[in-house]
Amino acid sequence: MDQPDHPVSSLALSEALATNGWLTVDSILSPSQVETARLALDELFESEADIADDRGWHNEIYRVSYAIIAKHPALFEIALRPKVVALARDLIGTDCVLASANGIDIMANSTGQRLHRDHRETTPGRTLYLHIVCALDSFRTETGATLVVNASHRQPLAERSPDEISASEKTLRVEVAPGAAVVFDGCVVHGAGPNSTSERRRALHLFFAKPWVQPHWDFPAMFAHRESELTDDQRQLLGFNSRPRRFNIKERIIES
Ligand SMILES: O=C(O)CCC(=O)C(=O)O
Numbered sequence: 001m002d003q004p005d006h007p008v009s010s011l012a013l014s015e016a017l018a019t020n021g022w023l024t025v026d027s028i029l030s031p032s033q034v035e036t037a038r039l040a041l042d043e044l045f046e047s048e049a050d051i052a053d054d055r056g057w058h059n060e061i062y063r064v065s066y067a068i069i070a071k072h073p074a075l076f077e078i079a080l081r082p083k084v085v086a087l088a089r090d091l092i093g094t095d096c097v098l099a100s101a102n103g104i105d106i107m108a109n110s111t112g113q114r115l116h117r118d119h120r121e122t123t124p125g126r127t128l129y130l131h132i133v134c135a136l137d138s139f140r141t142e143t144g145a146t147l148v149v150n151a152s153h154r155q156p157l158a159e160r161s162p163d164e165i166s167a168s169e170k171t172l173r174v175e176v177a178p179g180a181a182v183v184f185d186g187c188v189v190h191g192a193g194p195n196s197t198s199e200r201r202r203a204l205h206l207f208f209a210k211p212w213v214q215p216h217w218d219f220p221a222m223f224a225h226r227e228s229e230l231t232d233d234q235r236q237l238l239g240f241n242s243r244p245r246r247f248n249i250k251e252r253i254i255e256s
Helices: 010-019 031-047 049-055 073-079 082-092 162-168 224-229 232-238
Strands: 022-025 062-065 097-106 129-135 146-148 172-174 181-185 190-192 202-209 246-248 253-255
Touching: 010 022, 010 082, 010 181, 031 049, 031 062, 031 073, 031 097, 031 202, 073 097, 073 202, 082 129, 082 181, 082 202, 097 232, 146 181
Parallel strands: none
Antiparallel strands: 022 181, 062 097, 097 202, 129 181, 129 202, 146 172, 146 190, 246 253
16 A cells, blocks of 8 residues: 555654765555556657667666656656655655656666766755655666765765766665665765666656756646646646746736
């Protein structure tokens, strides 16, 4: 059964986020949701296989599919499931929105990603972007566990670039089981590690944000034709309520 609560207290999770910039959460997806998400993501990869190389969505390091919630109903349900949303709301606020939702596969024998920040300008003391990486396969050191540099979202590391940090600081390998999540502040230096095996290493990247920062995708525009099917909560999460208002000059009314 899908319970919105999680076993570790919200306070402990918030403290881990503030201090270390990252944490893990077990069983954010059930085994059947993991299976559904794998199948759905593979369908998207397959449907984009003819263009993925040209568009830079597939290379020797990874394969990615962007904006997955708009492409597959099962991934829409999974991205906005109560456990995921409750975690994001606990950590960055009840008003948070879904800023991006991608799916990734780290290729077999991949060298892994260059360490980076999702949000380049650091904001020590305040998490504006929260990345919930849901593992769909086993994240182990050899399959490409997520790499993070502890406390790189806050001073003194916050003022240093990812390249400088990766040259001098210890990188942690965060291992989790399928269905668990690696969760971090978007300003933490991180990346998917090298996959030295022939195993799949798929993940959903669910990226939440405060409603007043720039989301990565314009979901209200992408879901405009389906707006009437959405619940109030889904509309809020997709950012329908946090768009700038428009002044309709002809009608002399404020539109939201
Ligand atoms: O999948 C992961 O472990 C993290 C991936 C990542 O950092 C990214 O694609 O920006």
